[in-house]
Amino acid sequence: MKLDDAAAHLEALGNPTRLKIYRALIRAGRAGLPVGRLQDKLKIAPSTLSHHIKALLVVGLITQVREGTTLVCHANYGVMRELVGFLVAECCTESAETADAKTAA
């Protein structure tokens, strides 16, 4: 994962409302959660919720599947794993000399 992608994902999660949405979807498991159900939990305007959901969609952190009249949202575990992988590899270890810092000095 590139740094800019990681930053985009972090930014998407870096909002309390969106992080709540994401966490709710994680807790919902594979079944996911309809948008309306998210609205019950978060109690914000539908348009606002939709706006935040879109922000998570465009970076791939969540997906949407229509089931009848409702749109069910699912967390995309793979993307989160990539993100955590990036943080651990590049931003957590004290010896994070990844591939280009060796020619310094």
Next chain:
Amino acid sequence: MKLDDAAAHLEALGNPTRLKIYRALIRAGRAGLPVGRLQDKLKIAPSTLSHHIKALLVVGLITQVREGTTLVCHANYGVMRELVGFLVAECCTESAETADAKTAA
């Protein structure tokens, strides 16, 4: 770590420039990196850099220590570990019923 704190940390890292700053500090290891050195690497206006550094400081992701005329920045590994811990515990596992359903511990 509370959700709002996690969101604040994610937001701080959710900017390419700040993520670059943070990664540079990680790569610098315990020795840290002076602000001026960061500016050499990032090539942005001093005031802009200072602005971003402050954003990382206020959430505790980095610290600053004066050494003579220069201010040396250090990554705060502990905070990052907490953040990654939050993500893994609450936002990564498929059985993330944590903290408000089980509380076995």
Next chain:
DNA sequence: TCGATATTTCTAGTTTTATGGGAGGACAGT
């Protein structure tokens, strides 16, 4: 004290984000 270097703070302009009201589209049931 004076000057040089390093960095922050002040200030301001431009852009982006957050929020939500209302209109509109998709779908199921009748």
Next chain:
DNA sequence: ACTGTCCTCCCATAAAACTAGAAATATCGA
């Protein structure tokens, strides 16, 4: 086709972020 429900899109507004020039502050050495 009509209606109700669900959700998104378009629009506007207010708030916040990003950028950086200029001035101010901190420290050291002469």
